[in-house]
Amino acid sequence: MSDTAVPALKNIFDPARYRHIAAETAAVYPRFDGKKFLALALPGLDELSLMQRLRRTSECLHATLPADYPKAIAILRKLAPRINSGFVTLVLPDYVGLYGRDDFETSMEALKFFTAFGSSEFAIREFIRQDPARTLAVMKVWAKDESEHVRRLASEGSRPRLPWSFRLDALMADPELAAPILEALKADGSLYVRKSVANHLNDITKLHPEWVLNRLKSWPLENPHTAWIARHALRTLIKQGDRQALGVIGAGKKAAVSISGFSVSPKKLTLGERLELSFTLQSTSRQSQRLVVDYAVHYVKKAGSSSAKVFKLKELSLGAGESVRLSRSQVVRDFTTRVHHAGRHEVDIMVNGERLASGFFELLKP
Numbered sequence: 167m168s169d170t171a172v173p174a175l176k177n178i179f180d181p182a183r184y185r186h187i188a189a190e191t192a193a194v195y196p197r198f199d200g201k202k203f204l205a206l207a208l209p210g211l212d213e214l215s216l217m218q219r220l221r222r223t224s225e226c227l228h229a230t231l232p233a234d235y236p237k238a239i240a241i242l243r244k245l246a247p248r249i250n251s252g253f254v255t256l257v258l259p260d261y262v263g264l265y266g267r268d269d270f271e272t273s274m275e276a277l278k279f280f281t282a283f284g285s286s287e288f289a290i291r292e293f294i295r296q297d298p299a300r301t302l303a304v305m306k307v308w309a310k311d312e313s314e315h316v317r318r319l320a321s322e323g324s325r326p327r328l329p330w331s332f333r334l335d336a337l338m339a340d341p342e343l344a345a346p347i348l349e350a351l352k353a354d355g356s357l358y359v360r361k362s363v364a365n366h367l368n369d370i371t372k373l374h375p376e377w378v379l380n381r382l383k384s385w386p387l388e389n390p391h392t393a394w395i396a397r398h399a400l401r402t403l404i405k406q407g408d409r410q411a412l413g414v415i416g417a418g419k420k421a422a423v424s425i426s427g428f429s430v431s432p433k434k435l436t437l438g439e440r441l442e443l444s445f446t447l448q449s450t451s452r453q454s455q456r457l458v459v460d461y462a463v464h465y466v467k468k469a470g471s472s473s474a475k476v477f478k479l480k481e482l483s484l485g486a487g488e489s490v491r492l493s494r495s496q497v498v499r500d501f502t503t504r505v506h507h508a509g510r511h512e513v514d515i516m517v518n519g520e521r522l523a524s525g526f527f528e529l530l531k532p
Contacts, residue, residue, distance in 0.1 A: 263289030367399035407519025
C-alpha cells in the first residue's frame with residue numbers, strides 16, 4: 167500500500183481552481199472583477215468542507231456578477247463549457263437554486279442546460295420543495311427529452327431521499343406525485359437513466375414497499391431494460407428476504423439447496439487484511455431454480471452489540487442436481503460510514519432470503 171496520502175475531495179475547490187474560475191469567467195464577461203472574486207473565495211478555505219466550498223463559490227459569483235438574474239444566468243451559460251471539472255460545474259445549478267426561485271421559467275431552462283455538464287439534481291429540489299406541482303409538471307416533460315442527461319434529471323432530482331441533499335417530504339408521503347416520470351422511463355435505453363430510476367424506486371421501498379411492488383408487477387418485465395430496473399430497485403427488499411420482491415425477479419420460492427464446506431478465513435484478522443468466504447451450493451431439486459445468494463456480516467458495535475450488513479454475492483439459475491462453488495473476498499477496512507470494532511463477527515449465507523449457513527471471524531484490536 168502506498169504511503170502517499172489521498173487528497174481530500176474538498177480540494178477539488180483549491181486556490182488554483184478558483185483562479186481558473188475567475189479567469190474563465192472574465193473570458194466570457196470582461197467586466198468581471200476577478201480580484202474581488204478571489205478575495206471573497208480564498209480566506210479560511212482550509213476550514214470549509216466540500217459542499218461549503220461549493221456554496222461559497224456560488225455566493226462569490228453572485229457578489230461579482232450582474233445583479234440582474236437573467237443577465238447573470240446568460241454569463242454562466244457561457245461559462246459552463248469552459249469549467250475544467252464536472253463536479254465544479256455543480257456550482258452553476260447551485261447558483262440557480264439559491265438565487266433563481268423567483269424567476270421560475272429562466273431557472274428551469276438554466277437547470278435543463280446545466281445538467282449536461284455535471285448535474286442539476288440538487289438545485290431542482292429547491293423548486294420542488296417550493297412549488298412541487300409546477301416543478302414536477304416540467305420534470306414530466308423532461309422525462310421524455312432526447313437528452314439522457316435531462317431524462318435522468320427528471321428521475322434523480324425527484325428522488326425522495328437523494329444522498330447529500332434534503333429529503334422531499336411531499337414525495338416521501340405520496341410517491342404517486344412522481345409516478346408519471348417513472349412510468350415514462352421504465353424501459354429507458356440509457357443505463358445512466360435506468361440506474362436513477364432504480365435508485366428512485368429503491369428510495370420509495372424504505373417507506374412504501376407495497377407501492378413499488380404493485381407498480382413493478384404492472385410493468386413489462388419481459389423487457390430487459392425494465393427487468394434491470396426492477397432487480398436493482400428491489401435490492402433493499404431482496405436483502406431483507408422479502409418474498410414478494412424475490413418473486414418479482416423469479417426467486418420467490420424457498421430454495422431447494424444444501425450448503426457444504428462453508429469456510430470463513432482467516433479466523434482471526436486485523437484491519438486491512440482480507441476476508442475470504444467460500445462454500446458449495448448443491449441443488450436438491452428436480453427442477454431448475456432461480457437463486458439469489460447473499461451474505462451478511464454482523465458488525466460489532468462500540469457498545470458490544472452487533473448490526474448485520476447484507477452484501478450481494480450471486481444471482482444464478484441452478485439446474486436439477488447441479489452444484490456450484492461460490493466464493494467472495496473483501497478487505498476489512500474502515501469507511502466514513504462504517505468503523506470496525508474488535509470482537510467476534512458472525513457471517514451468514516442466505517439463499518432466497520433464508521439463512522442456510524453460518525460462520526464467524528474474530529477482528530483483533532490494532
